Amino acid sequence: MSEIASLPTGSRQRQGSNIGQPMTRREGVLKVTGQATYAADNNPEGLLYAVVATATIARGRVTHLDVEAAKAHPGVVEVLTPQNRPPLALDPDAKLHGFMFRLDLLQNDGVRYAGQPIALVVARTLEAANEGAALLAPQYEVEAPRVDLDGENFVPEVVGPGAPARAETGDFDAEYAGSAKTLEATYETPPQYHNAMEPHSIVAAWDGDRLSIDMPTQGMAMAIDRVAGLFGIPAENIHIRSPFLGGGFGSKGMPAGPQMLGIIAAKHVGAPVKLVLSRQQMYGPVGHRGQTRQTLRLGMSDDGRLTAIEHHTLASTSRFDDFVEPASNASHTLYAAPGIRTTHEGARIDIGTPMFMRAPGEASGSAALEGAIDEAAFAARMDPLDFRLLNYAEVEPISGKPFSSKALRECYAKGAERFGWAKRPLEPRSMRDAEGRLVGWGVGTAMFPAIMFQAAARAVIRADGSGLMETGAHDMGQGAWTALHQIAADGLGLSMDETEFRAGSSDLPDAGIAGGSGHTATAGMALHRAGEDVIAKLTELAVNDENSPLYGAGNVGVVARNGRLVRQDDESRGEPYAAILQRAGLAEIEGKGQGVPDAGPREKYAMDAHGAVFAEVTVDPDLGQIRVTRLIGAFAAGRVINPRMVESQYYGGMIWGISFALHEEAVHDKRSGRIMNANLAEYRVPVNADVPSLETILVHEDDPYVNALGIKGVGEIGVTGTVGAIAGAIWHATGVRVRRFPINVADLL
Numbered sequence: 001m002s003e004i005a006s007l008p009t010g011s012r013q014r015q016g017s018n019i020g021q022p023m024t025r026r027e028g029v030l031k032v033t034g035q036a037t038y039a040a041d042n043n044p045e046g047l048l049y050a051v052v053a054t055a056t057i058a059r060g061r062v063t064h065l066d067v068e069a070a071k072a073h074p075g076v077v078e079v080l081t082p083q084n085r086p087p088l089a090l091d092p093d094a095k096l097h098g099f100m101f102r103l104d105l106l107q108n109d110g111v112r113y114a115g116q117p118i119a120l121v122v123a124r125t126l127e128a129a130n131e132g133a134a135l136l137a138p139q140y141e142v143e144a145p146r147v148d149l150d151g152e153n154f155v156p157e158v159v160g161p162g163a164p165a166r167a168e169t170g171d172f173d174a175e176y177a178g179s180a181k182t183l184e185a186t187y188e189t190p191p192q193y194h195n196a197m198e199p200h201s202i203v204a205a206w207d208g209d210r211l212s213i214d215m216p217t218q219g220m221a222m223a224i225d226r227v228a229g230l231f232g233i234p235a236e237n238i239h240i241r242s243p244f245l246g247g248g249f250g251s252k253g254m255p256a257g258p259q260m261l262g263i264i265a266a267k268h269v270g271a272p273v274k275l276v277l278s279r280q281q282m283y284g285p286v287g288h289r290g291q292t293r294q295t296l297r298l299g300m301s302d303d304g305r306l307t308a309i310e311h312h313t314l315a316s317t318s319r320f321d322d323f324v325e326p327a328s329n330a331s332h333t334l335y336a337a338p339g340i341r342t343t344h345e346g347a348r349i350d351i352g353t354p355m356f357m358r359a360p361g362e363a364s365g366s367a368a369l370e371g372a373i374d375e376a377a378f379a380a381r382m383d384p385l386d387f388r389l390l391n392y393a394e395v396e397p398i399s400g401k402p403f404s405s406k407a408l409r410e411c412y413a414k415g416a417e418r419f420g421w422a423k424r425p426l427e428p429r430s431m432r433d434a435e436g437r438l439v440g441w442g443v444g445t446a447m448f449p450a451i452m453f454q455a456a457a458r459a460v461i462r463a464d465g466s467g468l469m470e471t472g473a474h475d476m477g478q479g480a481w482t483a484l485h486q487i488a489a490d491g492l493g494l495s496m497d498e499t500e501f502r503a504g505s506s507d508l509p510d511a512g513i514a515g516g517s518g519h520t521a522t523a524g525m526a527l528h529r530a531g532e533d534v535i536a537k538l539t540e541l542a543v544n545d546e547n548s549p550l551y552g553a554g555n556v557g558v559v560a561r562n563g564r565l566v567r568q569d570d571e572s573r574g575e576p577y578a579a580i581l582q583r584a585g586l587a588e589i590e591g592k593g594q595g596v597p598d599a600g601p602r603e604k605y606a607m608d609a610h611g612a613v614f615a616e617v618t619v620d621p622d623l624g625q626i627r628v629t630r631l632i633g634a635f636a637a638g639r640v641i642n643p644r645m646v647e648s649q650y651y652g653g654m655i656w657g658i659s660f661a662l663h664e665e666a667v668h669d670k671r672s673g674r675i676m677n678a679n680l681a682e683y684r685v686p687v688n689a690d691v692p693s694l695e696t697i698l699v700h701e702d703d704p705y706v707n708a709l710g711i712k713g714v715g716e717i718g719v720t721g722t723v724g725a726i727a728g729a730i731w732h733a734t735g736v737r738v739r740r741f742p743i744n745v746a747d748l749l
């Protein structure tokens with residue numbers, strides 16, 4: 001059952017006032033004391049260990065595997081290859097969705113990318129499984145791979161998360177042709193890998209045609225759906241536990257191929273099987289952020305007003321699926337111009353299929369757009385912040401819709417003030433620190449759409465007046481459970497201590513997807529509605545009961561306060577929940593709720609969170625060494641449920657922005673097609689020494705349309721403004737415009 005139910009609580013808050021409080025993490029103590037169990041911590045009776053053998057070529061065919069040698073290992077129980085892999089109910093290459101989700105499940109001897117699973121070894125110990133995998137000594141027929149963007153391309157039907165491959169408003173060509181000034185720039189972003197701390201893992205156990213899974217997943221119902229389809233069993237036969245994730249960032253949005261292989265193996269050998277990918281094995285079959293080459297053409301008037309924006313993205317995808325990073329979408333929302341055109345193209349190369357990765361589209365897209373905007377600002381001899389304010393989008397440029405709320409001006413103003421932006425000289429290379437290092441300042445606009453999915457929740461008030469709230473939510477590490485528990489308690493008019501909160505299991509109502517920065521809004525709205533439902537039922541009992549002080553109060557209205565129902569016109573008149581239930585002879589009363597996007601308002605308004613990030617960097621004039629010395633982000637994302645968690649999400653996003661700007665890059669060997677730095681020693685991510693003291697400003701924003709709670713989402717937006725701010729600061733320090741990420745020492749020498 002749910003692990004969260006028994007958690008110690010740090011709550012001192014009272015009912016109705018939990019939202020907005022900086023509660024500490026409900027699961028924090030369990031995590032720091034090692035009591036929080038992750039999927040791979042489960043060791044059912046009779047457990048066997050599976051290890052995937054992966055391709056060391058990027059394109060071709062496996063011609064031989066020494067299965068006999070592996071099987072001769074005393075610890076090895078079974079070796080699965082395309083020759084003996086049991087049949088599946090669904091072809092793993094079936095095109096189920098528009099752009100992704102085809103899997104490599106040993107369907108044939110073909111190799112489509114380096115790191116693709118080509119066999120699976122099941123053994124009594126992990127060591128034996130690894131040794132068995134090494135004994136397979138694969139031989140190949142090798143074809144020359146393509147791992148770069150210089151080749152043939154295709155136009156996808158849809159890109160990334162279901163966006164059109166081409167979108168426009170106004171007449172870009174005419175506007176661009178008639179512009180007083182024009183600018184064209186091409187920016188490149190590299191392939192990046194999610195590198196969640198917890199590798200993809202699974203513990204799978206079959207009992208007849210019932211399946212029990214411990215697996216980290218960002219979306220339980222979607223995972224069940226996919227597993228049910230592949231194995232031809234009803235969804236209700238599948239039980240997933242996923243209380244904690246050691247990060248996901250999109251890569252755990254759907255079960256990955258190797259996790260499915262773990263389920264196949266468990267069925268085939270008739271015993272529970274554990275499979276955990278090594279760090280190296282996470283570079284291939286579990287998704288990544290595809291590389292992009294983005295060309296921007298901007299037109300503007302003499303006074304710096306944008307007239308035309310064209311944003312074209314060429315992005316890598318695999319040979320066998322269609323996920324194309326929707327980077328050009330960044331230009332739909334950020335800056336006003338009468339003519340806007342965005343387009344996408346894909347390049348089929350010999351890599352695993354790219355996937356959602358934190359701020360998919362916007363992260364890469366705004367990195368390029370913000371750079372081009374900075375270039376345009378300097379061409380117009382304008383301060384980059386003034387330029388952004390001049391081209392402020394009062395309505396969403398691509399759709400013409402008004403924003404449901406947009407406090408971006410306040411973000412710019414508050415961030416600029418705190419940063420001291422007014423003192424920024426226009427010319428690059430005009431500031432130095434006391435040690436003689438070049439100093440530069442940059443700004444970037446942050447934006448991420450306020451997405452909602454679908455979720456359900458159940459609320460219960462018990463005879464003793466305490467409450468229970470359930471939704472299947474998983475905590476990726478972002479503090480979602482804490483925020484959701486706050487919403488749950490407020491929904492019941494109780495304190496957090498009086499409200500039991502259960503989550504983390506597919507037995508519970510589905511909490512939808514922890515992705516798209518939409519989890520708190522979606523699951524939160526389900527909890528909120530479930531609370532309303534149960535309170536309404538309780539009210540119904542009270543106002544119709546002659547023995548209740550609320551008898552007949554239906555007309556004036558009844559509200560939940562402090563574990564009591566009270567008259568809206570006189571809060572001193574009412575009675576505790578417990579009294580109502582006891583008189584009615586009920587042990588408990590139940591309510592249900594759904595969190596769904598409201599179609600009406602979404603039709604009418606564009607809904608996005610916004611922010612402004614200000615960066616200071618120093619650059620050693622002789623060595624080119626770059627240091628981010630200050631980073632301030634001001635964000636407006638609707639209602640803040642828990643300022644501590646929200647700040648922490650912004651910090652995480654901003655650090656990811658540093659990573660994008662200066663560190664992360666998967667490097668392919670062009671001959672072999674293999675990734676040469678598939679490990680955390682050489683795939684660089686920022687360490688503490690790379691991260692300055694960060695500051696966030698939570699800008700107040702009331703949004704009456706996005707949902708009843710006014711929540712937008714905070715998980716991904718921090719990445720988006722930060723990359724541009726740092727790149728702009730590096731240009732301002734050095735006068736060198738680097739249009740390729742990550743920006744390296746070598747680029748500045």
Ligand code: MOS
Nearest residue numbers: 249250358515516
């Ligand atoms: Mo996120 S890339 O929607 O997990």
